[in-house]
Amino acid sequence: xSDLLERLRGRGWRMTAQRRVVAEVLDGxxxxxxxxxxxxxxxxxxxxxxxxTVYNTLGELVSLGEVLEVATDKRAKRYDPNAHRPHHHxxxxxxxxxxxxxxxxxxxxxxxxxxxxxxxVSDVEVTYRGTCPNCAST
Amino acid sequence: xSDLLERLRGRGWRMTAQRRVVAEVLDGxxxxxxxxxxxxxxxxxxxxxxxxTVYNTLGELVSLGEVLEVATDKRAKRYDPNAHRPHHHxxxxxxxxxxxxxxxxxxxxxxxxxxxxxxxVSDVEVTYRGTCPNCAST
DNA sequence: GCTTGACTTAGACATTGTCTATTGTAAGAT
DNA sequence: ATCTTACAATAGACAATGTCTAAGTCAAGC
Numbered sequence: 536x537s538d539l540l541e542r543l544r545g546r547g548w549r550m551t552a553q554r555r556v557v558a559e560v561l562d563g564x565x566x567x568x569x570x571x572x573x574x575x576x577x578x579x580x581x582x583x584x585x586x587x588t589v590y591n592t593l594g595e596l597v598s599l600g601e602v603l604e605v606a607t608d609k610r611a612k613r614y615d616p617n618a619h620r621p622h623h624h625x626x627x628x629x630x631x632x633x634x635x636x637x638x639x640x641x642x643x644x645x646x647x648x649x650x651x652x653x654x655x656v657s658d659v660e661v662t663y664r665g666t667c668p669n670c671a672s673t
Numbered sequence: 674x675s676d677l678l679e680r681l682r683g684r685g686w687r688m689t690a691q692r693r694v695v696a697e698v699l700d701g702x703x704x705x706x707x708x709x710x711x712x713x714x715x716x717x718x719x720x721x722x723x724x725x726t727v728y729n730t731l732g733e734l735v736s737l738g739e740v741l742e743v744a745t746d747k748r749a750k751r752y753d754p755n756a757h758r759p760h761h762h763x764x765x766x767x768x769x770x771x772x773x774x775x776x777x778x779x780x781x782x783x784x785x786x787x788x789x790x791x792x793x794v795s796d797v798e799v800t801y802r803g804t805c806p807n808c809a810s811t
Numbered sequence: 812g813c814t815t816g817a818c819t820t821a822g823a824c825a826t827t828g829t830c831t832a833t834t835g836t837a838a839g840a841t
Numbered sequence: 842a843t844c845t846t847a848c849a850a851t852a853g854a855c856a857a858t859g860t861c862t863a864a865g866t867c868a869a870g871c
Binding site: 606612625627634653660663 | 742744745746747750763765766772774775776777778780781783784785788789790791792793794795796797798799800801802803804805806809
């Protein structure tokens with residue numbers, strides 16, 4: 536399974552039961568869990584894992600560049616393990632469902648110098664919003 | 674000043690001292706305040722205004738479509754009064770400064786049907802990230 | 812199998828946002 | 842001008858999310 540665990544081990548990350556569980560919970564495509572969701576799933580496998588550890592571990596994974604923070608919804612941050620392949624997000628305004636998407640084109644090229652205000656621009660984040668098929672039919 | 678107040682009045686919005694102050698605080702270009710910042714600036718002009726009123730008023734302005742919520746930073750929501758002219762945001766990763774920007778091109782057109790997962794896509798939000806001139810020089 | 816420094820824990824604390832019951836008031840009616 | 846009344850504002854409790862600390866625990870190297 537998870538290349539994630541492999542990569543982390545290779546980077547000298549000290550492996551503990553808690554960290555393994557967090558990494559396992561985050562495995563997969565179209566995974567965008569909040570910290571609390573990660574925690575409750577982790578508790579299923581390792582009942583004594585604490586909230587602080589989940590937050591710490593998520594923060595480390597983000598620093599290591601193995602997981603992305605996304606702020607699609609205005610409430611909790613979500614964590615996206617699909618960090619090695621650049622992508623953007625499509626969010627359902629009704630139910631909050633999130634899909635990873637890969638638009639064509641480069642939005643960076645669409646920002647003229649005159650609109651950069653002297654900034655060095657390094658990254659773009661695109662969030663598409665709409666209604667998912669499920670919510671549309673009800 | 675503010676067409677905002679004009680428009681609100683025209684829409685039958687009951688005008689109170691508190692609402693006027695909130696609307697005034699939000700007036701201008703490149704304004705992206707958090708609810709708490711709005712509150713503290715409102716307090717300067719109207720010391721007895723309560724936090725709840727600021728939150729309520731901001732929520733109403735958003736519902737009315739006169740103000741946009743933006744989630745550029747992962748902490749508090751920010752409120753952008755520039756709702757009548759579509760635009761995106763450029764954020765400094767160091768200091769959090771925000772500018773309104775107007776990229777060319779249409780990101781909606783860049784999302785192929787095969788990447789829409791059956792969603793009806795209605796809106797796009799683009800956030801550019803980088804370093805502002807101020808932070809770059811220090 | 813020790814030792815040690817890094818990891819984990821519980822829970823207090825901080826920040827941001829929401830809700831409720833009560834009091835106040837803008838704006839139309841008289 | 843004053844009255845009435847529905848809507849708005851208030852204080853403060855509560856909720857959700859995230860951060861920090863002091864003390865205990867353990868993975869990994871020796």
